[in-house]
Amino acid sequence: MFNGGFKKAVKPIVFIVCLLPVAWVIWLAFTPGPAGSGLGANPQEYINRYLGDWALRMLLIALAITPLRLVLGWSGAMRFRRMTGLYAFFYAFLHLTSYVVLDQTFDWQEIWNDILKRNYITVGMISLILFIPLAATSTNGMIKRVGAKRWRKLHKLVYIIAPLTCLHFFMMRKGVQTEPLVYAGIATALLAVRLRHWMRVKFRRSASLFNTLHFHWQFDRNEIVKPGKDSSANQPIHKTPDESN
Numbered sequence: 364m365f366n367g368g369f370k371k372a373v374k375p376i377v378f379i380v381c382l383l384p385v386a387w388v389i390w391l392a393f394t395p396g397p398a399g400s401g402l403g404a405n406p407q408e409y410i411n412r413y414l415g416d417w418a419l420r421m422l423l424i425a426l427a428i429t430p431l432r433l434v435l436g437w438s439g440a441m442r443f444r445r446m447t448g449l450y451a452f453f454y455a456f457l458h459l460t461s462y463v464v465l466d467q468t469f470d471w472q473e474i475w476n477d478i479l480k481r482n483y484i485t486v487g488m489i490s491l492i493l494f495i496p497l498a499a500t501s502t503n504g505m506i507k508r509v510g511a512k513r514w515r516k517l518h519k520l521v522y523i524i525a526p527l528t529c530l531h532f533f534m535m536r537k538g539v540q541t542e543p544l545v546y547a548g549i550a551t552a553l554l555a556v557r558l559r560h561w562m563r564v565k566f567r568r569s570a571s572l573f574n575t576l577h578f579h580w581q582f583d584r585n586e587i588v589k590p591g592k593d594s595s596a597n598q599p600i601h602k603t604p605d606e607s608n
């Protein structure tokens with residue numbers, strides 16, 4: 364679809380595009396606004412929420428790449444899956460940093476109280492902790508070290524991380540609000556596509572195993588009653604339920 368030069372250039376372009384939200388929030392911080400800066404009356408809260416939003420958006424973008432291939436057959440985006448996943452972790456880490464530095468000013472006692480007292484913080488923390496092994500094993504060297512099979516298993520953690528993050532968002536907002544529900548809906552749809560594919564593959568595998576077993580069973584039976592052969596030389600190995608009666 365793309366020529367070689369464009370294909371090479373597109374990765375750095377996507378890399379820079381993913382950094383634009385950071386550039387934007389820095390720009391706002393230095394832009395005068397009615398309440399001091401472009402970040403409004405409560406800059407700490409603005410920055411924290413903004414970075415949390417982008418962490419979730421990046422996570423959903425990374426999660427959308429496989430369904431794009433499965434549903435639309437478009438595999439061109441597959442090479443951005445690792446980058447967007449790492450960006451999700453990057454924004455989540457900045458989100459946590461803004462909470463520790465700007466909201467709590469390194470007051471570890473207060474942070475610990477918050478973790479115990481506010482359930483949505485506990486949920487966010489669990490989600491981020493689960494994210495760490497995924498980010499840590501994202502290099503080719505680590506994939507080799509962990510082994511492709513175990514690495515793929517490990518990455519199933521995303522099925523927990525995404526719902527937990529949506530729950531974190533939902534719990535953090537007071538009452539039932541549309542925005543967290545929209546994000547949760549998108550996450551559910553993306554995970555459902557993967558789950559459906561996984562179940563189909565499992566079903567196909569079991570069906571082919573069944574066919575192989577059935578074929579061998581039939582083959583054994585045909586061997587027994589081969590026309591023109593002395594059937595006494597071919598005793599059945601597997602008995603059918605009728606034969607064993």
Ligand code: HEM
Binds near residue numbers: 418
């Ligand atoms: C150590 C882990 C985490 C902590 C301590 C934490 C903390 C917070 C806090 C304090 C808020 C804002 C509450 C407020 O303004 O009243 C928030 C909101 C949010 N967080 Fe986290 N969070 C964590 C992990 C995550 C992760 C891993 C993600 C996404 C991948 C995430 C996504 C969000 C979102 C989307 C919001 C809502 C922003 C909005 O209102 O627009 N958080 N979190």
